[in-house]
Structures are given as C-alpha cells and as structure tokens.
Amino acid sequence: ETGVTQTPRHLVMGMTNKKSLKCxxxxxxxxxxxYKQSAxxxxxxxxxxxxxxxxxxxxxxxxxxxxxxxSSHLFLHLHTLQPEDSALYLCxxxxxxxxxxxxxxxxxxxxx
Amino acid sequence: AxxxxxxxSHVSVSEGTxxxxxxxxxxxxxxxxxxYVQHPNKGLQLLLKYTSAATLVKGINGFEAEFKKSxxxxxxxxxxxxxxxxxxxxxVVNPNxxxxxxxxxxxxxxxxx
Numbered sequence: 001e002t003g004v005t006q007t008p009r010h011l012v013m014g015m016t017n018k019k020s021l022k023c024x025x026x027x028x029x030x031x032x033x034x035y036k037q038s039a040x041x042x043x044x045x046x047x048x049x050x051x052x053x054x055x056x057x058x059x060x061x062x063x064x065x066x067x068x069x070x071s072s073h074l075f076l077h078l079h080t081l082q083p084e085d086s087a088l089y090l091c092x093x094x095x096x097x098x099x100x101x102x103x104x105x106x107x108x109x110x111x112x
Numbered sequence: 113a114x115x116x117x118x119x120x121s122h123v124s125v126s127e128g129t130x131x132x133x134x135x136x137x138x139x140x141x142x143x144x145x146x147x148y149v150q151h152p153n154k155g156l157q158l159l160l161k162y163t164s165a166a167t168l169v170k171g172i173n174g175f176e177a178e179f180k181k182s183x184x185x186x187x188x189x190x191x192x193x194x195x196x197x198x199x200x201x202x203x204v205v206n207p208n209x210x211x212x213x214x215x216x217x218x219x220x221x222x223x224x225x
Contacts, residue, residue: 042116043202043215090156101213103148103156 003027006091006104013081014112021076021107023091030096032074034066037088037106049074050096081111116205118216126224131175131190133219135203138184145186146204146213147177156202162186173197198223 004025013019023032034046046060049068063085065077074091088108092101119134137143147159160171167179173196177188186203203216 042217043213045213092156101156101158 004091004093004102004104006089006107008107009105010108010110012110012112013078015081015083017081018077018079020078021089021091021109023074023076023093023104025072025091025093025102025104027093027102028095029093029102030071031094032068032071033092033094033101034074034076035090035092037090039087043090046076078109081109083111085109086111116203116214116216118201118203118219120219121217122220122222124222124224125193127195128192131188131193131197131221133188133201133203133221135186135188135216136184137186137203137205137214139205139207141207144206145177145179146206147171147175147186147188148202148204150200150202150218152199159188159201193221193223195223195225197221 004023007022011019031048031050033048036044036046046064047066048055052068052071063080067075067077076089086109088106090106091104094101115138117136123133125131137145142164145162148156149159150156159175160169160177162169162179168176170176175188175190177186179186188201198221200218200220202218205214
C-alpha cells in the first residue's frame with residue numbers, strides 16, 4: 001500500500017447510474033488530485049485540490065463532479081457517463097502542489 | 113510547450129540482460145523529471161526523480177536515469193533485468209511552473225525467463 005487508498009478497485013456502471021469514487025490519504029498531504037488513464041494515452045490531470053480548495057479543473061465534462069470535504073478525503077461523483085469514460089481513475093496526493101506525488105492503486109471504471 | 117515522448121510502447125528483454133527505456137521531453141523551462149512504475153493492479157510508484165542536482169540519478173530496485181539536456185533525454189536503465197521488473201513505466205515532466213505534470217504514454221516492459 002502506498003498510503004493513498006482508493007475504493008472501489010473496480011466499478012461497472014450503466015450510463016444512467018450515479019456512483020462515486022473515493023480516495024483517502026493519511027500522509028498529512030495538503031494537495032490531492034484526480035487523474036484519468038485511458039489505454040495508450042498520456043495520463044490526464046482532471047482536478048487539483050489544495051487545502052480543500054479546487055485550484056485546477058482541466059476542462060473536465062460536468063458529468064464528473066469532485067468533492068474534497070477535508071484534506072484527507074477526495075471524491076469523484078459520476079453521473080450519466082459515456083462508454084468513452086471507461087478508464088483507470090487514479091488519485092494522488094502530495095505535500096503541496098507541484099511536489100512529487102504518491103498515487104493510489106486506481107479504480108478501473110467500465111461504463112456499459 | 114511541454115511534452116513527453118516515450119519512444120517504445122513495448123520493450124522485451126531476457127532476464128539478466130540490460131534494460132533501456134527511452135524518454136525524450138520538451139520543456140520551455142528547467143524541468144523536473146520523474147520515472148514511475150505501475151505493476152498490474154497497483155498504483156504508480158516513484159522510481160527516481162531529477163530536480164536539477166546531479167544529472168545521473170539513482171533510484172530504487174537498481175534503476176538509474178541520466179538527464180542529458182543537449183539531447184533532451186531522460187532514459188531509464190538497469191544493468192540486469194529481473195522478472196519482477198515486468199510492469200508499465202511512465203516518464204513524467206514537471207516544468208516547475210505550476211501543478212501540471214506531463215506524462216508519457218508508457219512503456220510496457222516484458223522480462224523473458
């Protein structure tokens with residue numbers, strides 16, 4: 001375990017479902033991130049939170065909605081997804097933004 | 113503009129032989145460079161990082177990488193491959209201007225017994 005825990009590990013959902021991905025870290029880090037890894041594409045940064053405040057949103061569709069209730073937890077709420085949203089979603093944390101990350105194991109999402 | 117190119121999508125080596133995973137980058141600034149490894153069903157793990165100190169960087173598990181500014185390269189090497197090295201490897205650049213890290217598309221390493 002890296003210190004960043006993501007649940008669930010695997011998720012299959014229909015296009016009309018609503019689900020949430022959870023990320024938790026107890027490393028004392030102040031920044032948390034959501035990344036999307038699609039097959040054979042570069043890892044894409046989705047959202048950055050610093051001290052529970054969203055500081056970056058890289059043109060992500062509104063069907064993805066992040067939430068950071070405290071510095072240890074990060075959620076990604078999903079609704080009305082498309083099949084092309086199927087990917088590995090990775091959470092990461094860092095002591096502060098711009099410093100090396102610790103990654104979670106990811107949630108493999110399949111949209112059917 | 114920032115970008116990272118991993119020149120090989122797949123590399124296959126025999127156990128005990130050297131490993132070379134190639135990475136070229138472009139950055140308008142003095143970047144920090146990283147190599148991450150991802151084993152199946154596990155998160156990304158930092159192997160090593162270059163942050164403007166020594167150009168030859170030693171990492172975990174016997175890996176090292178050399179920052180060559182003139183060639184804009186940061187190739188990852190290991191003298192002798194082990195079966196446990198089979199994984200996906202990502203080269204990453206941080207231009208040190210903000211939060212964005214730029215990832216390559218990854219190189220899948222296969223180690224043949």
